[in-house]
Amino acid sequence: MIVVESAGITDVGRKRKSNEDSLFVDDDLGLYMVADGMGGHRAGEVASELVVETIQAYITQIHRNSSRAESETADSALSKEANHLLASIHLANKGVHQIAQSNDAYRGMGSTVSAAYLTDQTVIAANVGDSPIYLIHDSTIELLSVTHNVVTEQAAIDPDAADKLGEDVKFLLTRAMGVEESVRPDICEVPIFRDDVLVISSDGLSDLASPEEILDVVEEQSSATACQKLIEMANGRGGHDNVTVVVLRIKDTKKRGGITKLRTRVARRIIHFLEKYI
């Protein structure tokens, strides 16, 4: 079992009247999420909450019923758990899309989603939109999510063209949950080690704090204090948007390396030998 010390805080910020972000933290499921909703008149809140709840419900279902048959749409490039997470995101997208289509008050609503899902030795990071998922390993910070906004996607294709984009277009999302009938999440699965830290946030933080600043805060503090400090940092710099931060620190992994494992194997062989010949 992976032992995790986790915390999550969401804050309305300094400028907005309502909080459209949602978060989810559950060490038993090993599931952590941030969703940043959009759409007026509380629709953004509805969208982000629906996304988080759908994914949570789906994964809970999987945990309860682990013998569940593999979905036919499973992607062979992904592990079983990664396929589960992907399926839950697709389901959440459909849910938000349907409600947005069928109810005038919710028309045009949508949300980002960034989820980290722990397996025995890895973390699966999946995202749609611009809420970052950072992995801190050995004092370096790395983005595990792919930022789905115009400037980032353009920069990957043609950095010169990205420079010429107007400020008002740069940060438009190129993908979001609930906007279209289907969605294309980015997903990756990487091994995790003891003392690794994952940080998931909304752009309310990442617009105002660099990855290096986040690294500095997180390295020094417990997960709960780190969340608090990062929220304070964003609010201290204007807090123009809702701010949500989830921090999880890997305290221990199940990994039984080399010697112990060999020892148990040798012991098993000896027992086997004894049983057979004596």
Next chain:
Amino acid sequence: MPTLTLKFKDNVVGEYTLAPGKSVTIGRMEANDVVIENLAVSGHHAKIDSVGNGYLLTDLQSKNGSFVNSDPVNSHWLQHDDEILIGKHVLVFAYAEGEEQPAPASAPAGGLDQTMVMDTGQYRKMVEKIGKKPSDSTQDMAGEPTGVLSYLGGGEGEVVIDKKLFKIGKSASSDMIVSGLLVGQTSATISKRPNGYSLSYVEGIAKPKVNGSAVRESVMLKEFDVIDIGSTKLQFVLKS
């Protein structure tokens, strides 16, 4: 629905209606929605997209530029009565009387304050404009190079890293099976991350080596790195 009135020296020479979800292109060439036949106008000069409940003017890197109320713009959220100058022609953007229009304060100017989604159609057009296509498949990285492990010893040919988490070890369920006395059931994994491929040690007394040094946790793989796991020697290569 808002309208665009095309004027040349105070004479109205055309009128166009904008509709939510539709884009309007402006330029000298016939293929545009608004055609302005004047040499000062580029073939594809500018466009107006409906984004959210507003309209966004984007200059398509035209030779002589686009101006709104005399200011040069790359992109601009249009407000009622904005005058767009293209060459010597003026396009007046106006909402119909009584029509709901985004308040200047709530217009997504500045972008940062508003989370908005760019319509996929528009985005594709934008990307096509610079001649590249965004990738289409779900998982993949079309256009991005794929990692391949090429055997230098202990096997022949090459193996494509076709999993997000590719397992190498003695276990029969590994994506690549290797042998060696002290090699783990899963000795190493290679994961595809947003910034490239990394190799991580998982279990076993014999640690995998990259370019001769044992990997204790994870290392990013560079093209042509040599990987040793047990008696197997591999080279990491990128193929498009």
